[in-house]
Amino acid sequence: MNKKLIGVDLGGTTIKFAILTDTGEVQQKWSLRTNILDDGSHIVPDIVESINHHIDMYEMTKDQFIGIGMGTPGTVNFANGTVKGAFNLNWRESQPVQELIEAGTGLKFVIDNDANVAALGERWKGAGNNSTDVVFITLGTGVGGGVIANNHLIHGVVGAGGELGHMNVQPDGYLCTCGNRGCLERYASATGIVQLAQDFAEQYVGDSKLSAMINDGEEITSKIVFDLAKEDDYLAVKVAEKVGYYLGMAAANVGNILNPEFIVIGGGVSAAGEFLLDFVKTSFEKFAFPTVRESTSLKLAELGNDAGIIGAASLAKKFM
């Protein structure tokens, strides 16, 4: 029997687990609520216990596993497998995650940040078609990314590689949480899209349901913006176009630097689907170098929430 991989996707509300074959087929999935009390000190013991419990429950043994891979928020130290600055886990100080999980499970363990792990997942079993060169842009509350080139994740010198949400797309634009102005994240995240819509509504006096909602003080979301845009609401279309413009420009610059085979767009906002992607492509084609325009393809992510556990498991293939 071929040995299995374990993938763990650690988030601020849920910890997802999966057992996969070494070819990436998910065989078992389960999840836990993340207990962030007491400075997040229960998280690692909970993970260890849950893995050990499920291996017993499935009547499997440790030697049937290649190892465990995990995606985490925060900043990963790759040399020693520690994590710090994961504020949604209450992990302010460095946590010896690898050491504790290896000791507690007896299995080899490898960790990377969540956006990188999702990139690996989409590359392996999703839109990335197992290509050697794939960039993943995830549009959620923020905008994150992962870059795979020559078959390897690019971490950079201190792990800040893949900070695609902080590419500048609008000099002197909206103020970002990072302190700079005009970052992609301020225009293509769920909150950025809402801010764009509010700004556009202020300057627009014509007929628009989106504009009317905003003027009535109703709470809007990026989903409402895209749903209205699909119904041809004038202002909503303008907002969607602008989001696509900035995303396409950023994707083109990524393409001009890396010429990946695929740039995959995922995360909650990407639920807007081909409708959004068409605007992104129009802008990408305007700004991409001709060879890049012809050889780098934009695609929607395919794995949804499973990208994390699948990509995390793929990290552990290095122990094969």
Add this chain to the structure above:
Amino acid sequence: MNKKLIGVDLGGTTIKFAILTDTGEVQQKWSLRTNILDDGSHIVPDIVESINHHIDMYEMTKDQFIGIGMGTPGTVNFANGTVKGAFNLNWRESQPVQELIEAGTGLKFVIDNDANVAALGERWKGAGNNSTDVVFITLGTGVGGGVIANNHLIHGVVGAGGELGHMNVQPDGYLCTCGNRGCLERYASATGIVQLAQDFAEQYVGDSKLSAMINDGEEITSKIVFDLAKEDDYLAVKVAEKVGYYLGMAAANVGNILNPEFIVIGGGVSAAGEFLLDFVKTSFEKFAFPTVRESTSLKLAELGNDAGIIGAASLAKKFM
């Protein structure tokens, strides 16, 4: 005795050669004029003859060499070592460079494009300090680049990785030879800087020697612009500042994607030195993600014209 490397830097006017130790010390250098007559059909035979001749002349034998690395203009097919579209060599059609040089010299041969090879050179023995993650931006007639991440050059899916000159820095800006508008190359190459100066001069009525020269129809160069800027000529300083602004923005976006340890700026225009680099740094700091600002350093290239032969030779280390 340790074996040697041969580096070849093929350009439109000169072919440079060097014999290096496996630690990158240049022991012999020579060069030939590039004969581009007859569809560039003399170039490869000239290279073979020159290498064989010099090995004899230095009373060395083929088994004292690890192999030959070469940098070339045009588009390289890495799978079979062919080159096409090198218009300054008159190589329109695909040339079987690797096959002919291996057959003619009896040595192993590896080839990459000239900007990539210069990046490898600066990484190995120049400003890149032998780091695993280095980006090289070369400012000449055009703007080119090479990206090294995780110790490997990034070619991308069809070899268009590193097209840093075609990052967009000014939507709807100057028209580029690639067909797009607002590429970095149009603002930071020798010709781009001259165009910026001419545009600035048209809109400026104050006192400036640069402005006076342009209005008198004198031919200006990027060197003249920087020399005048160093003398505090008002308009020239404005041009230098703008060049630095665009370069710094592009460098910040490269940094936000890749977080390299060094971004090295070379090529003829970089002769403007620290004066230009200071403007670039100011802009880089404005646009770089905080972690990138602190961990990615901008530096001037150190090897000058030798970057090509040294980087080319480093390609052949893979045969060690």
